[in-house]
Amino acid sequence: MKTLRFAALASISLLAHPAFAADKLLYGPPADWVKPIPVRPDIAPPGDVPVRPLLQDQQVRLDRTAQYRFLRSMMKIQTAQGLSAGTINISWKPDTDDLTIHKLLIHRGDQVIDVLAKGQTFTVLRRETNLERAALDGNLTATIQPEGLQVGDVIEFSGTLKRSDPVLKGHVEQAGATWNGATIAQASFRASWPADLPLRLRQTEDLPVPKPEKAGDRMTLAIQMDGAKPLIRPAKAPPRFQRGRILEMSDFAAWSDVADLMRPYFDKTAQLPATGPLQDELKRIATLSPDPKLRAEAALVLVQTKVRYLALSMNDGGLVPAAAELTWSRRFGDCKGKTVLLLALLHALGIEAEAVLVNSPTGDGIDAMLPMVGAFDHVLVRAHIAGKTYWLDGTRPADTDIDRLEVPTFVWGLPLIEKSALVRIMPEPLKEPSVIARSRIDASAGAFAPAPFHGEIILRGDNALKIRLGLANASAEQKDQAIRKLMMQRYDFVQFKTTAMKWDDRTGSLTLGGDGMATLEWTERRYSPDGMDVGNRADFTREPGPHQDAPFTVGYPAYFQAEEEVLLPATGFTLVNGEAVDKTVAGAAYTRRASVDGKLFKVMTTQRSLASEFPAADAPAAQATLRALFARKVHLVLPESIKDPAE
Incomplete structure (x- = not known):
C-alpha cells in the first residue's frame, strides 16, 4: 500500500491481522452491546494440524461517530509446531483508534489460566516495519507470549477496537465474515447500526444471506457458520474471483x-x-x-x-x-x-x-x-x-x-x-515488443565446433527503467555480474566473455548485450533453437469449487519477440516443422517464422497478449491447441555430408 488504507476490506481478526488502537492499551470487560456466544466444543473439526481454530466471533457496532469491532477467538495448540501461534502481536496507530483488551486465557482441561490476572502484560514497542519500503505509519506494536503454553492448550483472546475517523464525516463502512483461512469450528458475525442509517449490505455467495431485523432504534443482523472451511478459489482466475468470503457494509449510496x-x-x-x-x-x-x-x-x-x-x-x-x-x-x-x-x-x-x-x-x-x-x-x-x-x-x-x-x-x-x-x-494491447531477445551464432567453422555468439536483450517500458535505475550506482564489476546473470536466464548454453549495456534516451529502451562462445547441441542430428517454442504445456484444469466457470487470466499487456540467426558451415541443411505459425488462442497471438537460405538459418517467434482474460468455456480447446503447438518444435537437420563425431 502507498498510503490510502485498504483496512475496510481486511479481516477483523486481531490475531491474524494488524489492528489499531490509542497510545496505550486499555483493559476491561466487553461493552453491553456485545452478545456472548456459547462455545460448542462438540462441533470442533477433526484434523492433524498444528493449530485448530475452535471459535471466531466477530461483532460490529456501527455509529456515525465511531465504529466498533469486537473479536473473540479460541484455538487449540495440537503440536509443538503450533506453539508459535500463541504469540500475539497487535500493531496499532494512535490517531484514530482505541483498543481494549478483554481476556487472554489458557484452557487446560478443566483448568482456566488468566494470563493477564497472573501479572503478565503486553510489551509495547515503537517500530516502523516498512522502512525498507519507504513507509512510515506511526504504528505501535504490543506483543505477548503466554508463559507456560503447552501442546493441548486452548488459547482464548478477546478485544474491541474503536475507530473514530473524522475524515469520514459520519459515514460508515465495514467488512466482516472473512472466514477464508483454516477450517473454523464455529464462526459467527453480528452487526448493529442505527435504524435511520441508510446502510447497504453486500455478501458473497459463499455466505448465508443475512436477514436484518429491527430491535428498538437499531438494526441487527447475524451470520453463523459451523465448520467454515477454506474456499477453493478457482485456479488462474482474475483477482475478483480470489477475494473469498466477505460481507460489505457501507452507507455511501454511490461512488460519486x-x-x-x-x-x-x-x-x-x-x-x-x-x-x-x-x-x-x-x-x-x-x-x-x-x-x-x-x-x-x-x-x-x-x-x-x-x-x-x-x-x-x-x-x-x-x-x-x-x-x-x-x-x-x-x-x-x-x-x-x-x-x-x-x-x-x-x-x-x-x-x-x-x-x-x-x-x-x-x-x-x-x-x-x-x-x-x-x-x-x-x-x-x-x-x-x-x-x-x-x-x-x-x-x-x-x-x-x-x-x-x-x-x-x-x-x-x-x-x-x-x-x-x-x-x-486498462491499456490497449502493446503495439511493439516490450522484450526482444536477439542472438547470432557463427557456426561457419563447423556444426560441432565452439561458435562465437552475440546476444542482445532489448527491453522497453517499466522493466527497462527498473533495471537501468537498479544498476545506476553499481560498479563496473557489479554491472557485469548483473547483466551476465540476466543474459544467462535466456542463454544458459553460452559461456559469456564480455557484457554491455546501453540506454537509448530517445526510445526509452535498454539493450543488454553479451559475447561469448556456444556449442550447438545436436540430438539425433537435429538442432532445436533455444527458446523458439510456440505455445506451452498449458494446464487449465481446476479443482471442483465455486466459480469454476470464471475466466482464465492472461499475462497482460505483454509482447515478446525472439530472433536467432545461425551461420552454417555448409549448404544442405533442412527444417522440420518449419512451416509458418499464426495462431490466436487463450487471449494471445503466437507467430513463428523459420527458414534456411543457403548457409543462413533464421527463426523468429512472437507472443502478444490481446486481452487480460479469456472465457473458461474456451479452456479445453485452448489447452489442447497450446500443447499441440508446443509439441511442434522447429528443428534444423544436418545434411548427410556432415558427420556427427558421436556416431
Missing part, C-alpha cells in the same frame, strides 16, 4: 459520494503559495516551452525527482494529503502529497487534471463492490492534453517523455470530480 467526500481534501491542499520557491519552479517550467505536454513533463519530473517518496499513513487516518507547499519544503511525500503538488503545478500551468483513486494490487472487481473509501490504496493524476489522456504518477522514477508512459493496469479508478463514477484503467 466517495469522490465528493475526498475531493475537498485534495482541492484544499493542491494550491501553490503566491510567492516563494514553488512559484520560482513554476516560472522556470513555464519558460521552458509553451507546449503544454512539455510543461507537464517538466512538472512531473520535478515531482518525481526533487521530492523523494515516503509513505505517510499517520494522522487523519492516513487519508488526507499534506499541502503542496509542505510536501515541497519537506522534499518528501507520499502518493497523496506528490499528487496534490503535481496537480497544483499543472493547474497553474493551465493544464486540466484531476486526482484519481485506485487500488494498486487488486483493482479488478471494485466495480462490483459497495462504494467505500477503503477500496483504494493509491492515488495518481489524470491529465488531459490536446485531446489525449495521460496517467501521471508522482511516485514513479523520472518519466521524461509522457508519450511513452504506459496506461497502468489498475482496472478501475475513481476520479475526484463532480458527478464522478468509476472509470476503466
Whole structure:
C-alpha cells in the first residue's frame, strides 16, 4: 500500500491481522452491546494440524461517530509446531483508534489460566516495519507470549477496537465474515447500526444471506457458520474471483459520494503559495516551452525527482494529503502529497487534471463492490492534453517523455470530480515488443565446433527503467555480474566473455548485450533453437469449487519477440516443422517464422497478449491447441555430408 488504507476490506481478526488502537492499551470487560456466544466444543473439526481454530466471533457496532469491532477467538495448540501461534502481536496507530483488551486465557482441561490476572502484560514497542519500503505509519506494536503454553492448550483472546475517523464525516463502512483461512469450528458475525442509517449490505455467495431485523432504534443482523472451511478459489482466475468470503457494509449510496467526500481534501491542499520557491519552479517550467505536454513533463519530473517518496499513513487516518507547499519544503511525500503538488503545478500551468483513486494490487472487481473509501490504496493524476489522456504518477522514477508512459493496469479508478463514477484503467494491447531477445551464432567453422555468439536483450517500458535505475550506482564489476546473470536466464548454453549495456534516451529502451562462445547441441542430428517454442504445456484444469466457470487470466499487456540467426558451415541443411505459425488462442497471438537460405538459418517467434482474460468455456480447446503447438518444435537437420563425431 502507498498510503490510502485498504483496512475496510481486511479481516477483523486481531490475531491474524494488524489492528489499531490509542497510545496505550486499555483493559476491561466487553461493552453491553456485545452478545456472548456459547462455545460448542462438540462441533470442533477433526484434523492433524498444528493449530485448530475452535471459535471466531466477530461483532460490529456501527455509529456515525465511531465504529466498533469486537473479536473473540479460541484455538487449540495440537503440536509443538503450533506453539508459535500463541504469540500475539497487535500493531496499532494512535490517531484514530482505541483498543481494549478483554481476556487472554489458557484452557487446560478443566483448568482456566488468566494470563493477564497472573501479572503478565503486553510489551509495547515503537517500530516502523516498512522502512525498507519507504513507509512510515506511526504504528505501535504490543506483543505477548503466554508463559507456560503447552501442546493441548486452548488459547482464548478477546478485544474491541474503536475507530473514530473524522475524515469520514459520519459515514460508515465495514467488512466482516472473512472466514477464508483454516477450517473454523464455529464462526459467527453480528452487526448493529442505527435504524435511520441508510446502510447497504453486500455478501458473497459463499455466505448465508443475512436477514436484518429491527430491535428498538437499531438494526441487527447475524451470520453463523459451523465448520467454515477454506474456499477453493478457482485456479488462474482474475483477482475478483480470489477475494473469498466477505460481507460489505457501507452507507455511501454511490461512488460519486466517495469522490465528493475526498475531493475537498485534495482541492484544499493542491494550491501553490503566491510567492516563494514553488512559484520560482513554476516560472522556470513555464519558460521552458509553451507546449503544454512539455510543461507537464517538466512538472512531473520535478515531482518525481526533487521530492523523494515516503509513505505517510499517520494522522487523519492516513487519508488526507499534506499541502503542496509542505510536501515541497519537506522534499518528501507520499502518493497523496506528490499528487496534490503535481496537480497544483499543472493547474497553474493551465493544464486540466484531476486526482484519481485506485487500488494498486487488486483493482479488478471494485466495480462490483459497495462504494467505500477503503477500496483504494493509491492515488495518481489524470491529465488531459490536446485531446489525449495521460496517467501521471508522482511516485514513479523520472518519466521524461509522457508519450511513452504506459496506461497502468489498475482496472478501475475513481476520479475526484463532480458527478464522478468509476472509470476503466486498462491499456490497449502493446503495439511493439516490450522484450526482444536477439542472438547470432557463427557456426561457419563447423556444426560441432565452439561458435562465437552475440546476444542482445532489448527491453522497453517499466522493466527497462527498473533495471537501468537498479544498476545506476553499481560498479563496473557489479554491472557485469548483473547483466551476465540476466543474459544467462535466456542463454544458459553460452559461456559469456564480455557484457554491455546501453540506454537509448530517445526510445526509452535498454539493450543488454553479451559475447561469448556456444556449442550447438545436436540430438539425433537435429538442432532445436533455444527458446523458439510456440505455445506451452498449458494446464487449465481446476479443482471442483465455486466459480469454476470464471475466466482464465492472461499475462497482460505483454509482447515478446525472439530472433536467432545461425551461420552454417555448409549448404544442405533442412527444417522440420518449419512451416509458418499464426495462431490466436487463450487471449494471445503466437507467430513463428523459420527458414534456411543457403548457409543462413533464421527463426523468429512472437507472443502478444490481446486481452487480460479469456472465457473458461474456451479452456479445453485452448489447452489442447497450446500443447499441440508446443509439441511442434522447429528443428534444423544436418545434411548427410556432415558427420556427427558421436556416431
